Amino acid sequence: MGKLQSYMDFKGGLNDTSSPESLQDNELIQADNIDLSERGGFATRKGTAKLNPVSFGADVTQAFEWLVKGNSKIIAVINKRVCEILSDGKKVEKQSVQSDRIGYIAIKEWLYFCDGNKLYQWEGNTITPIAPYDSSAKEKISLTILEKAKKNGNFVINVGGIRKEIPTGGQKEIIKLTITAKPTATDMVTVVLNSKVVFVNAYANEEINTLAEKIRAFPFEGYTTSGTGAEIIFIAREIGAKEKHYFNGGDTKATGTMAVTATGSGGTPEDIAGIIRGTAFTGWTVTGEGKGIIFEANETGTKEDFVFDSLDTAIVVEYTTLQQGKPNDCDLDPIKKCTMFVQHPKSLRVFASGNPDDPTALYFSEYNDMTYFQFQNKLHPKTPEGAVTGLTVLYNHILVSYNNSWCHLSGTDPDDMVWEQLPIPYGCVSNDSIALTPFSITFLGREGIYRISASVINQDIVMMQGKEMIRNISESKVENTIKSIKALEKAQAIFYDDKYILAYCDNETGVNNKVLVYDWNVKAFVKYTGWQVNSWIKKADGELHFASKNYLMKTNEGYSDIDTATGEKKAIHVLVKTKNYSLGLPLNKKFLQFLYLVFKQDNESKIISKIKAISDYKTKDIYDTTTSEFLIWGNSKWGSIWGYTDISEVQAEMKRIASRFQIVFEDQTIDNKIVLYGIGFEFRPLKPRGKMI
Missing domain, CATH: 3.90.1160 (Baseplate Structural Protein Gp11; Chain: A, domain 3)
Structure with missing residues (x-):
């Protein structure tokens, strides 16, 4: 007696890790260029469009959005030139740099960026190299004589190490x-x-x-x-x-x-002050009037503490340091070489890292000042952890990734900063793979994609919750894809439309040629091919762009991609392979009579260029399958095509005997959207026949 087995759920997405027999029925062996949001089925993903009509003639190696007083600017690095991209897609070259990628941070209406050699400030239409900040100061001390000398004699002043014993000069x-x-x-x-x-x-x-x-x-x-x-x-x-x-x-x-x-003379506050002003102190300029004296150092730098000793004269004074002397302690040289920058939301200090000369260092600036980094304001991990690989902000904490660990920094000033290691044994491999995800951060590690709960900064909770706080979302799903990634440090990720989207390289070019997409809602992966993603641009208006070869690309446009070599349209290569279905009877061979495909149909006929049915490794090709069937007898909504239905069923005669059946969908048609809701098998089970042993 014939049976009908249907599979109407593909929300399990890509699984390249489990054995073929262990795959769930809703998982796919291959899932290229599809979207899993179609009510359990899958559809052709959206395509791309060019933002610049004319090729730039070079890779856009980096791009990002800069919001200036609410206005959006797209900044790109093209052929080692920082450019502004106008609304018509034309570029305006602004500054030559010495690298293909720049470290940058936007603060208020300024954009600061560096290329390993110089630190620049972009304000309005002007870009200027930042001169070394001179934080030095000359010591300045105010001395006031409050009461006269009661006895004739000497008193002592020590200013900046210059000691003078001065007579009162009275009678x-x-x-x-x-x-x-x-x-x-x-x-x-x-x-x-x-x-x-x-x-x-x-x-x-x-x-x-x-x-x-x-x-x-x-x-x-x-x-x-x-x-x-x-x-x-x-x-x-x-x-x-x-x-x-x-x-x-x-x-x-x-x-x-x-x-x-x-005749009695001298000893008044004015007299004493006058005597002091008339005394030479090497390295100091002495001024003032009346009872007051001002000492100002001729050179910058820290000085010894000021001392006034009246000895037996009983002179009463008060003094204060108007300006503490200090040397120039600003050092921007390591900052110019940094690649990672964030601003602490509470202290407004800028934190920087990625200096190849000191790869474990985390530098921090003075309050709200990107141009002033004191040479001593840097932190290193308490134990050897390797280079800093990632830097991000979570609440009021700075999170720092090393090769195999994370640390976090809390507090606002050096005196109250707390620098602690987090119980996370997986380091981030690319700073650009870190994304803020719902109640968590997510990043690419050496052995997987990790989701870290925001509660990780409360270590007690981490110890209690364990895996719920630190989860490898790629585990048992796309482990082989993770193993295939080359040039890990170049991976680029963004969280967009409830998806963690990771661009990566899986060949020897070092160029990100694949995209792995994790849908946060269905908790499943698919892959995108045909894109070269040098960096993502998530715009404030909700659009997602990316920098590519010769072009800036806009996503979610139509159902075709752009060939970045020619600038012309190209087909989205949809390639989906189901698991090997045993149809609920793993030990039986089955006679498959018919294969049914359930599509979504619209007003235009859609063609899938190739469908393969594989029966125990024997393949039957089904070419140019039409997904729509306009004339179906039955009820119809007013205004629709007579007999039109939202769902189309396609039947193919198979006549195949096998234990397992796999379906392969492939389409390379320009501007073609295919939506598959499910597949069905009409079959007759045969008696199990095994070899006697």
């Missing part, structure tokens, strides 16, 4: 009072020193020397006293000018003469 006031007539009445005499009044008792007919002795014994603020007989000597305790002084006998009728034998 103490000396006054001599001589009592010339004794008192005739009892009362008090008045002595005034520095405007301070002192009253001393005097008695009638008291001897001159006795009165003088009483005055010498009296405590006078700010003065010491001495002398003999009728003389009293007043010596100021502190240097500096003093105010008025006199002697008055009043009603006692005593008389005396007061004379200044040494």
